[in-house]
Amino acid sequence: MTTLSPDHLKTLEQSRQRLIQLTHSLGSLITSLNQSDPLPTWSSLQTQASIISNNLQSISTHLSENHELLRSISALPAPEFPTKTHANTLEQLLRTKLDPRVEDWVSRGRKADNSAIQGSSGSTGMFSTLPSASAAGMNAGVVGAGAGGRLSEDDLAALWEWAPVEANSEARRRNWGGNFTLEEKERGIQQVVAELGLKRVLEDDDESEEEDEEMDVGFGGRIDGAPDNAGAAAGEHALPLVPINEILRYMTTGVMPAVR
């Protein structure tokens, strides 16, 4: 075997870096699952899962692009390798068979891949990558979704059956009526309608206008018909004239604010 060219070294280095990235993101997912209480939000889990999936995908592409090289080279310890201190690493490097656990994973991945992409004979594996193995298949196998990219007819039917009911019940729980933004309402709906050239104003905006009117009444004419002599006359947005401390003093000792 000839010595490795710089290109080959680069390829190896790249594989190493991508694998490091994958280990990192897997590690951080595990830590966040172990340590955070309550569990991380579904959105952060999803982000992490998609990061991992991206990592896997880039590794898979990288491996399949360079599989000829990777298959043809093998590791041999150089004399200066610190065998005594790094015996473990050396053993790992010199293995010709996979670790039994890894063997299991690979076979599980292959099985899932086979069931996912029926007809396609491509098998995916880290070390015997065939060009036909698609990155998506790899993903499905390793992430363990099992279902692969496609849903069966039954699943689709079930989904269609479930979705409308669920969507409806979800919709009922919400308060609809957001045809206009608050900003638009403040500018005046009529004006917005004119600007946008709307042909008709939707019903729910009539309602919200009524609500606005009711609110105005609520401001001016109090809820329970109690007196409102000065309040309305002084203007809607008048700030209190008497400081709160003066009022508290009156409430405590009966000293009129004006007197002081």
Added chain:
Amino acid sequence: MHELLLFASVPSHQHHELLQQLTGLTAMQPRHCLERRLIFKATRKPDLANMRSGTGQGPDIVRLNKMLNGQMFYTQVVGPLSEADFDGKPSSSDSQDVSMSGTHEAAGSSYDYDSQPWRLEFRDTPEAGFRSTITARLAASAALPKGDVVPSMNAWGYSFVTEYVVEGDMFIYNDIVIFLHRVLQYPATGQEPHEPRRQLPSFRDLAPLEKTGSYILQAAITVQDGSNQELMRTASQHLFGLREQLKSAVRLEHADRLSLDTRAR
């Protein structure tokens, strides 16, 4: 008993909105409250022997004595009202036995001073430097006999100063009592009367003390054992929590200590 308090001033245009916000926050409908408050001022050191035995017995009286003995203070006598009480026409107080909280739509007006329940509320001057960010004061209250309280109060050495009406809405939020209220004054009738009114004017004639009709938001926690530092700390933390929650709506603050000074000079 100790009271921890925070206050905020609420402009009248914000009142309705704040009511809704508080309703949402506390998940309860506002409880509308109307009270008439009489302010009494100590005029002389009370004399125990002077106490009339006819006004009532029991532990309440003993507590009252403790409360009123000592320094001279302003104190309040509070009587709950209902809106039906404000109708102008005086009722014949001797003929019928009207219950205050009753449902008397038929009898247009039915304020009966002689069966008005009263509660004596004593509030000490806020503690100096408890925590400069919160108002803390000693508080005590006791039930008083129904009807005319002036003779009893005079006997204890207190004289009537003035009275007003407080109207507002109350919310309970965990251990916090939130009271959004304002002071209403009776319509001016020449000179200030020297004793509590026996009849109430029409509610519409009452004018807010603060002319723009602004409200006061008061958040209070009552701590039974004021000497327990742990309880006091927890309570003030709860109040600060509420202050944070309401931060975008109102600014709850401690009140100026001297404005709540109840010492009579």
